[in-house]
Amino acid sequence: MVKFNSKSTMWYRPDLFGELNAEPPEDWEGFKGLVQSIREGGQTPLGLGAGDSWTLTDWFESIYVRQAGPEAYDRLFSPEGDWNDPTVAAAINEMTSVLTEENVVGGINTALATDFVGGIGQVFKADPDAAIYYEGGFVGAIATGEVNTDLEIGETIDWFEFPSFGGEGEGAVTIGGDVIAALTTNPGVTEFIQFMSSPESGETWAATGAIISPITGVSTDVYPNELASREAEQVANASAVRFDGSDLMPAGGPDLGALLQSALRGEDVATLLNDFQAQAQTAWENE
Amino acid sequence: MAISSGTGPIPVTGQGTRRRARGGYRPESGFNPLAIVFLAPALLLLAVFHVYPTIYTFILSFFRGRSGELNGFLGLRNYEQLFFRDPNFIRFSNPSLDPVNAVLALIVIGSLIAIAVLAIRQRRQKVRDPIRMRVLMLLGIGIVALTAIYRPSGALWNNVLWVVFYTSVVLFLGLIIAVLASRVRYEALIKGIVFLPMAIAATALAIIWRFVYSPDADIGLLNAILAPAGVGPVAFLGDPAIVNWALIAAGIWGSVGFATVILSAALKGIPGEIIEAARVDGASERQIFLRIIVPMVSLPLSVLAVTLIVNVVKLFDLIFVMTQGGPGTASRVIAFSMYQEAFPGGLFGKGAAVAVIMLLLLIPIMIYNVRRFRTEAVT
Numbered sequence: 152m153v154k155f156n157s158k159s160t161m162w163y164r165p166d167l168f169g170e171l172n173a174e175p176p177e178d179w180e181g182f183k184g185l186v187q188s189i190r191e192g193g194q195t196p197l198g199l200g201a202g203d204s205w206t207l208t209d210w211f212e213s214i215y216v217r218q219a220g221p222e223a224y225d226r227l228f229s230p231e232g233d234w235n236d237p238t239v240a241a242a243i244n245e246m247t248s249v250l251t252e253e254n255v256v257g258g259i260n261t262a263l264a265t266d267f268v269g270g271i272g273q274v275f276k277a278d279p280d281a282a283i284y285y286e287g288g289f290v291g292a293i294a295t296g297e298v299n300t301d302l303e304i305g306e307t308i309d310w311f312e313f314p315s316f317g318g319e320g321e322g323a324v325t326i327g328g329d330v331i332a333a334l335t336t337n338p339g340v341t342e343f344i345q346f347m348s349s350p351e352s353g354e355t356w357a358a359t360g361a362i363i364s365p366i367t368g369v370s371t372d373v374y375p376n377e378l379a380s381r382e383a384e385q386v387a388n389a390s391a392v393r394f395d396g397s398d399l400m401p402a403g404g405p406d407l408g409a410l411l412q413s414a415l416r417g418e419d420v421a422t423l424l425n426d427f428q429a430q431a432q433t434a435w436e437n438e
Numbered sequence: 439m440a441i442s443s444g445t446g447p448i449p450v451t452g453q454g455t456r457r458r459a460r461g462g463y464r465p466e467s468g469f470n471p472l473a474i475v476f477l478a479p480a481l482l483l484l485a486v487f488h489v490y491p492t493i494y495t496f497i498l499s500f501f502r503g504r505s506g507e508l509n510g511f512l513g514l515r516n517y518e519q520l521f522f523r524d525p526n527f528i529r530f531s532n533p534s535l536d537p538v539n540a541v542l543a544l545i546v547i548g549s550l551i552a553i554a555v556l557a558i559r560q561r562r563q564k565v566r567d568p569i570r571m572r573v574l575m576l577l578g579i580g581i582v583a584l585t586a587i588y589r590p591s592g593a594l595w596n597n598v599l600w601v602v603f604y605t606s607v608v609l610f611l612g613l614i615i616a617v618l619a620s621r622v623r624y625e626a627l628i629k630g631i632v633f634l635p636m637a638i639a640a641t642a643l644a645i646i647w648r649f650v651y652s653p654d655a656d657i658g659l660l661n662a663i664l665a666p667a668g669v670g671p672v673a674f675l676g677d678p679a680i681v682n683w684a685l686i687a688a689g690i691w692g693s694v695g696f697a698t699v700i701l702s703a704a705l706k707g708i709p710g711e712i713i714e715a716a717r718v719d720g721a722s723e724r725q726i727f728l729r730i731i732v733p734m735v736s737l738p739l740s741v742l743a744v745t746l747i748v749n750v751v752k753l754f755d756l757i758f759v760m761t762q763g764g765p766g767t768a769s770r771v772i773a774f775s776m777y778q779e780a781f782p783g784g785l786f787g788k789g790a791a792v793a794v795i796m797l798l799l800l801i802p803i804m805i806y807n808v809r810r811f812r813t814e815a816v817t
Contacts, residue, residue: 202676202764257671261653263765264676269654402784409766416678416765426525437502437510437785 155328175311200270204408220319322390404434503787516791549580612697633695644759678768
């Protein structure tokens with residue numbers, strides 16, 4: 152792996168939190184309470200860009216690894232995975248209990264027509280529609296660099312850790328990242344890979360603030376701001392680190408993002424998971 | 439619809455020439471070896487770029503097809519899966535036994551009986567055309583009732599919606615705009631504006647419409663218009679009940695100009711004397727339109743219809759850019775499924791099977807088209 156990001160970061164507007172007297176929550180129950188109190192304070196709590204369905208798979212994975220634990224997570228995204236297991240429906244139900252018609256900007260259908268960057272915009276534009284946006288560490292660079300360059304770290308943008316459920320999954324973190332592989336040994340290829348795994352390249356990349364470098368020897372001083380250095384710390388101190396599960400599914404497999412979009416619209420989760428399990432099994436066999 | 443009225447009871451010149459042309463061109467008999475030499479470059483290109491890929495795709499569709507190679511023979515399993523076990527491709531809901539469905543079933547049966555009755559009467563009376571129109575209408579009613587019972591969904595069904603609504607609306611609007619524009623002074627300006635979307639690349643068109651449909655009233659033109667009326671925000675591309683219609687509307691916007699220009703040219707080709715003569719004979723404007731103008735542009739209309747249908751069966755770019763087949767899989771079409779299965783999904787065999795189905799759907803249309811080209815001197 153040459154670069155990655157934590158996907159257990161919950162982005163929010165400190166200024167709105169101040170107005171609403173809200174605090175980052177201690178755990179999942181606290182998070183649900185926080186969402187409710189923001190809504191009761193007359194503010195839409197959550198931005199959501201569910202038109203890009205991978206934002207939903209990230210929601211699901213972050214909940215699952217912390218609720219069911221890293222071992223269950225490993226099993227689920229392997230050929231032995233059982234999508235009919237009650238832990239899966241439980242995680243989806245936790246997700247849909249928060250991502251409701253009232254809690255997201257414009258309701259579910261609007262969220263389904265909004266893409267990932269559009270969702271960032273809902274929270275981090277100059278005149279925000281919502282207070283919280285969940286996605287990986289890369290939100291920081293996109294929000295401050297592209298969506299709204301007037302954002303001030305700690306004032307109008309910050310993140311807190313994805314809420315915990317306690318138990319085995321306490322402190323577990325999901326990540327998304329890029330792997331480098333060589334298909335030939337042509338001159339230059341080996342040298343390039345060596346460079347890409349050197350602290351020099353890692354520091355160059357990390358200095359952009361968009362990624363976290365997995366390369367040992369990259370100094371933590373190179374992260375350009377507190378958002379990125381805390382993200383690196385979070386992963387370094389995590390009790391368990393798991394790769395984005397939907398990216399570990401076989402290529403010809405069923406579409407987890409599409410399933411979660413359907414769940415968000417209120418379709419029956421048990422039926423959806425039953426179909427999904429059958430298709431996932433075929434896909435693993437074909438792998 | 440308009441195309442079929444070309445065979446209406448009033449004989450017009452268009453039909454006369456059609457009959458005469460039928461016996462016209464006969465290829466010279468006898469074999470000339472030199473012909474092979476002249477044909478060779480073209481044949482070679484056709485073989486390499488058309489024939490070989492088609493045959494390879496056909497064979498690949500019986501395999502698992504890891505990285506596009508012929509491995510993992512599956513027989514007909516890809517097809518079986520597509521038609522019976524893939525709700526994203528085609529799915530029929532299990533109809534329940536409720537009063538609504540019972541009424542619909544009665545309508546289906548009723549229309550079938552009515553068609554049979556008409557067919558028997560036709561035998562006896564030998565009246566052709568009016569009955570044919572009625573049969574088509576009854577058939578339409580029956581099919582609509584059937585789909586209301588079984589509620590099909592999936593990529594194949596979405597393509598049916600595209601073919602029916604996109605094609606008919608584009609032809610209808612194209613003809614209306616062409617006829618009306620020819621009667622006003624600013625014809626060139628009107629046609630220029632209607633034709634403008636044709637100058638936009640399909641991808642750019644799709645991106646423009648994504649903005650237009652955006653649920654955020656600061657970005658989305660339509661929601662900005664609807665907001666003061668207290669409606670919305672409507673998520674045109676996020677609601678599975680709306681998304682296909684929203685996409686079809688965007689597609690229509692992009693193609694009406696093309697139809698208008700072609701039909702406008704065809705209208706110019708109608709000799710003024712014919713319309714004048716009809717007017718002298720006391721034909722109303724409506725009669726002139728339905729009995730003279732429409733039959734006389736029936737050939738360009740049908741060529742246009744075929745072009746539009748072919749374009750719509752292989753439609754991909756609009757869907758890919760605007761919705762990625764979503765929300766969920768609600769707006770997938772055949773060509774998108776082909777891409778989705780083969781490339782992101784890595785199931786090249788299944789993707790090839792979708793491609794073969796697409797080809798099979800296009801073949802009848804192509805045969806029709808080639809026949810027409812052979813029998814007509816197409817304008």
